[in-house]
Amino acid sequence: MTDRLDLLVIGECVADIVRLPGAADQVHPGGSPANVAYGLARLGRNTTLLTQLGPDDNGRLIRNRLTAAGVEVRSDGATAPTPSAAVTLDDGGRATYVFEITWTLAPGTPPRSPHHVHTGSVAAVMEPGAASVLAGVKALRESATVSYDPNVRPELMGDHATAVRGVERLVALSDVVKASDEDLEWLYPGEAPEDVAERWLATGPAVVLVTRGGDGALAVLPGGPVAVGAPRTDVVDTVGAGDAFMSGTLHALASHGLLGPDGRERLRALDRATVTDVLRHAAASAAVTVARAGANPPDEPELRAALARF
Template sequence: MLDRLDVLVIGECVADIVRLPGAADQVHPGGSPANVAYGLARLGGEATLLTQLGPDGDGRLIRDHLTAGGVRVCTDHSTAPTPSAAVTLDDGGRATYTFEITWTLAAAGSGPTHQHVHTGSIAAVMEPGAATVLDAVESSRTASTVSYDPNVRPELMGDHATAVRRVERCVALSDVVKASDEDLAWLYPGEEPEQIAARWQATGPALVLVTRGADGAFAVLPGGRVTIGALPTRVVDTVGAGDAFMSGTLHALASRGLLGADGRERLRAVDADTVTEVLRHAAASAAVTVARAGANPPDEAELKAALDRFRGGRPVV
């Protein structure tokens, strides 16, 4: 049972415009931080999203989607258009994105504290809004644990060296970091993911998790490293897979009392067996998501069924 995780997610919403040959465009609510907030709410968490939404049809679509899923949406009343991304899928369902986005998040002022704060993606690197995000994260660390997912979008990262410095600052502020092997390859070309993850973990986080697509995932923790293989599933598309992995991770950690200021020391002492279960939990969440169109993460019942099927030696979906 989830320990009713109270989480503040700070970051962008994006209207994902999925384009398939011979078919009309399909618009899905998206944006990595928004997807994480939605995934947490689906799993029983109390999720608040601090974001920007334009006064347009895409903004109304996204707000309605998030609110219906149980997310409390807070915006800074920006008049900029809602960010969008044209999503193209290859034959294997892998997504590539072309963005139209601005990020000018204004300071939200003081508000209630939250058990956990999550951020990442475009919001943590694109100025001028990134400065607001980092200030909010830094001011939250006393009362909250922090998680971060760089979710690298090369065309939006700006100067490479500057982007790396910003990512590393976010890593050092975090208790839990999740990245894909593709993220790490862009940030540190030619370096092994295991070496990067270990270096990141040494700068502050208790856990650094790395997803490797069909090759599974691994985590670096103070006592070493654990690895899991990929969970068997069929792939419709990969949109939102990493975000479902992130929300599944936070759900699993919260259910074990490892998040929040009072859980930080337990998180730093976490053992390999527990982290292995967390990875399986997160991978099952991602596996459900890739088996259906768009960023559509599981609810609690769907996640439990996926885990039961996997433990019984059957495909997740």
């Protein structure tokens, strides 16, 4: 697929060191924003990733994987080691993480003016780099649509109240927001995810998406919620599932002409049939990813095949 839409993802790369009982450690390229960029490129989208990569084996591994998929990788030249996360999987394939991450993204002009900007995860909350991310989003949103996924990592969020304020600040700057029910439970303990999504919607986004694992996903719009179930699949692990959902979402929105400065008003008038189609693309993308090891989202033929089985 080729089109004129340029997508910019701002955020961290992480080397996921996957640990399975009785097996040697396996290193997989990861990091939520990097996974989203990789997923978009796999689906044929023109994608640039603004990030940090260390001059080490993990950095080279990640860069090579991204560029092989077609991502244009731009680093700010930091020399700190490439961030890593030890990923332990339970018997159901669910992942827990122990992180070694620094994020010092330097202030500066993005590589070029994109049509859409995506950010989230550690990059949007960990200082001092988070300030550069926020400034970049503010500078670009007049000429680009914006998406955001908080992808909460409790160990890295810092003070809870400060983290919530930072998340809400980016929600208000975004056109499309995606969060898992687990993200929302950490941010707002005891509140129903749909209630949080409706409150976020009132602050600026055109749509708020809530993923619910095996229970599917929900889109909250001014006209009311739209839900889809999760495709049936044999789960190998859940690493990168939310990121594949995000790249599938953006791919579908782009296909419907809903990204970029010309798409913002159309986003505000989303109809239920279009939202359902977007959710199906996102859920199918996530289903492909959980059916195989690591953050390994589908390419376009694989996504089409998954949709046919949905």
